[in-house]
Structures are given as structure tokens and as C-alpha cells.
Amino acid sequence: MQYGEVRWRERSRLVRTWRLLRTRRPRSFTDKVRYKMLRDHRDLVVTFADKAAVRRYVAAAVGEEVLPRALALLDDPAELRALDLPERYVVKPTHGSGAAIVVSPAAAPDSVLPAAEHGWVYRHVRPSAADRDRLVAIARHWVGQLYGQGPNREWAYGLVPPRIIVEEFLASPGGGIPDDLKFFVFNGVCRFIQLDAGRFGGRTQDFFDAEWRHLPMSGGPAWADPLPSRPARLEEMIGIAERLGAETDFVRVDLYDLGDRVVFGELTSYPAGGDSPFEPASFNLVFGKQWTVPRRYR
Structure with missing residues (x-):
């Protein structure tokens, strides 16, 4: 795909320079995602984005059984x-x-x-x-x-x-679409977990800390009612997520708990392209506080 087909501001050097200046001291989570997009050009980020190549990375890091x-x-x-x-x-x-x-x-x-x-x-x-x-x-x-x-x-x-x-096809124990568990891993440590359920109808979304304490925030969809119970394999999933995120400052690790096994979904370096909604907005800073971005990516 040629960048010539992209809107001019997404390939303009002037726009890039302005965005680099605007994000040079990021504090919020969304600003740090934008900081990373502009500065982190390691091959590792491309591997994470590639749905085929990432399979080799996952197999080497945690085993192909996931x-x-x-x-x-x-x-x-x-x-x-x-x-x-x-x-x-x-x-x-x-x-x-x-x-x-x-x-x-x-x-x-x-x-x-x-x-x-x-x-x-x-x-x-x-x-x-x-x-x-x-x-x-x-x-x-x-x-x-x-x-x-x-x-x-x-x-x-x-x-x-x-x-x-x-x-x-990955099936939940009941035969339907499994819940999507998204682990926010900062410098190899999981700090937050997002649970999306009902993707194709009655979607809900809840956020937790790593101890499965519910966070009073929203990313758009309503909370589940009743609130989701702590997954039986939570510690196993956190361990997998932290091993997959050990080589970078931040990555979101998506996993599925199928009852008899944990299965890998994807690695996301740029959740929502740096536009994740936070309600209340203070949680944008709460998430951002956990993320120490490097001055230079190596």
C-alpha cells in the first residue's frame, strides 16, 4: 500500500513535527499512545501489528499452545x-x-x-x-x-x-463468542484489565485493576449487570500477558478464557489509535501514570 493514497496530513512532515512538539511531555494515556506512535519505530512494533508474524513471537515467549x-x-x-x-x-x-x-x-x-x-x-x-x-x-x-x-x-x-x-473459531464454554479480556501491560507489569462481553449483541465493557477490583470508569459501553466475576484463570492470563509485554514500554494483550485453555487474541500497541474514551476523564491520567515512556526508543 502506497502512502500517496493517505490523507496529506497523515504523511506531512510539517504535521509530524507539530505532533512531535505537542506530545513531547505526555501525561495522559492517550497522549502517551500518540507519543509512542510518533517515536517508537522498532521492528518489534511491526511484529506486534502483524497477525501472522506475531504468532512466532507468541510461540517463543509463552508457547504455541496458547x-x-x-x-x-x-x-x-x-x-x-x-x-x-x-x-x-x-x-x-x-x-x-x-x-x-x-x-x-x-x-x-x-x-x-x-x-x-x-x-x-x-x-x-x-x-x-x-x-x-x-x-x-x-x-x-x-x-x-x-x-x-x-x-x-x-x-x-x-x-x-x-x-x-x-x-x-473460539467458543466459550456455552458455545458462543467468548468474552474478550484485554490486559494493559506497562514495562512488563499488568496494571489494568478490560473485559468486553456480548460483542454481537448487548455489548458491555468493564475495567478492573490487576486484583480484579472494578474501576468506576467507562470506555463507552455500559457495565455488565451483575458485574463479571473474577476469571478462574486470571493469574495464568496475567502471567501470559506480562511475558508477552516484557520487551516493551506498553502493549495491550488480548486473551480469551475458554474454560479449558487460555487463547491468544492480539497485541495492540495503539489502542483506539490514541483516541480511547475515558469517563470520567481523570482515568486517562490514572492509566497514563502507570506508563513511563522512554526518551528514546532503542
């Missing part, structure tokens, strides 16, 4: 047509975040695949609705798009080879 089973890695989206896939599977781009087509009988009966031009979509459909031609069209649209807006924003995604990865 990885979801990969069914295919495709350079050409047209290869999706000929794949012999199970009833349940997930299709994702390697060079983006938050986009996936989840296929399983647990999807709502009226859920359908979107038009390809809808972009970075996240959709859950039944096998009968997973038309292969439509899947190919969506995947082609993904590989033709630059995620992250350009060199002045989430630049790392622009260096990831655009491919399609197909993985096993």
Missing part, C-alpha cells in the same frame, strides 16, 4: 474459494485490527455478510450466510486497504504484508 489454530494463510484472497473449512472459522486480515468475519451456527439467523466496500468490518454469520464469493470480495477489499491512516498515525500496519489468515 495460539488459535491457523487453518490457512493466504496471499491471494481468491484462495478462500477452494479451502476446505469446518463449520466454524474466522477470517481476518493480517495488517489491520478489529476486522474479522466469524462463521458459526451461533450467529443470529438474520446476520448477513456486509458489502465489501464497508471496509474494516467485524461480523458474525452462520455457515449458510458465508457465501465464498462475498468472503473473497471482502478479503480483497481488506488487502487493498491501508490500516492505520499512514506514517504519522499507526504507521506499523503499513509495513505488514497484506494477507488473509483463517483461524479456528
Whole structure:
């Protein structure tokens, strides 16, 4: 993907210089994300962004048993047509975040695949609705798009080879979509945990500290009612997250607790592209206080 297709301000040197000056003394979490986006150009950040390459990193750091089973890695989206896939599977781009087509009988009966031009979509459909031609069209649209807006924003995604990865469907103990647990790891120490539930209906979101004490804050969606109980594998998941975040100043580690095993989701260096909402806003500083950004990334 060429940066020439990116909006001018996301590739302008003048804009970059202005943003570097504006973020030189960051205090809040969102400002530190922007600081990192502009200054941390290590290969490690690109590895974290790459849904295929990160699998090798995870296997080396914590063991391949935490990885979801990969069914295919495709350079050409047209290869999706000929794949012999199970009833349940997930299709994702390697060079983006938050986009996936989840296929399983647990999807709502009226859920359908979107038009390809809808972009970075996240959709859950039944096998009968997973038309292969439509899947190919969506995947082609993904590989033709630059995620992250350009060199002045989430630049790392622009260096990831655009491919399609197909993985096993991860099911909760009840057979549905599992809760998404996101661990905020600062210099190898987990400080906060975000739990997202009901992604495809009745979504809730709760934040906790590392001792599973609920935080009186919101990132947008409503709190669960009743509040989620402490996961049985919490200590194991924190240990995995801290090992995965040991080599960097900050990364968010997404994991799933499937009951019989913990499974890796993704590593995110730039949550919400530096625009995470905090309500009340004071928690932006609470999160930021845990993060010591280096003067220079090496």
C-alpha cells in the first residue's frame, strides 16, 4: 500500500513535527499512545501489528499452545474459494485490527455478510450466510486497504504484508463468542484489565485493576449487570500477558478464557489509535501514570 493514497496530513512532515512538539511531555494515556506512535519505530512494533508474524513471537515467549489454530494463510484472497473449512472459522486480515468475519451456527439467523466496500468490518454469520464469493470480495477489499491512516498515525500496519489468515473459531464454554479480556501491560507489569462481553449483541465493557477490583470508569459501553466475576484463570492470563509485554514500554494483550485453555487474541500497541474514551476523564491520567515512556526508543 502506497502512502500517496493517505490523507496529506497523515504523511506531512510539517504535521509530524507539530505532533512531535505537542506530545513531547505526555501525561495522559492517550497522549502517551500518540507519543509512542510518533517515536517508537522498532521492528518489534511491526511484529506486534502483524497477525501472522506475531504468532512466532507468541510461540517463543509463552508457547504455541496458547495460539488459535491457523487453518490457512493466504496471499491471494481468491484462495478462500477452494479451502476446505469446518463449520466454524474466522477470517481476518493480517495488517489491520478489529476486522474479522466469524462463521458459526451461533450467529443470529438474520446476520448477513456486509458489502465489501464497508471496509474494516467485524461480523458474525452462520455457515449458510458465508457465501465464498462475498468472503473473497471482502478479503480483497481488506488487502487493498491501508490500516492505520499512514506514517504519522499507526504507521506499523503499513509495513505488514497484506494477507488473509483463517483461524479456528473460539467458543466459550456455552458455545458462543467468548468474552474478550484485554490486559494493559506497562514495562512488563499488568496494571489494568478490560473485559468486553456480548460483542454481537448487548455489548458491555468493564475495567478492573490487576486484583480484579472494578474501576468506576467507562470506555463507552455500559457495565455488565451483575458485574463479571473474577476469571478462574486470571493469574495464568496475567502471567501470559506480562511475558508477552516484557520487551516493551506498553502493549495491550488480548486473551480469551475458554474454560479449558487460555487463547491468544492480539497485541495492540495503539489502542483506539490514541483516541480511547475515558469517563470520567481523570482515568486517562490514572492509566497514563502507570506508563513511563522512554526518551528514546532503542
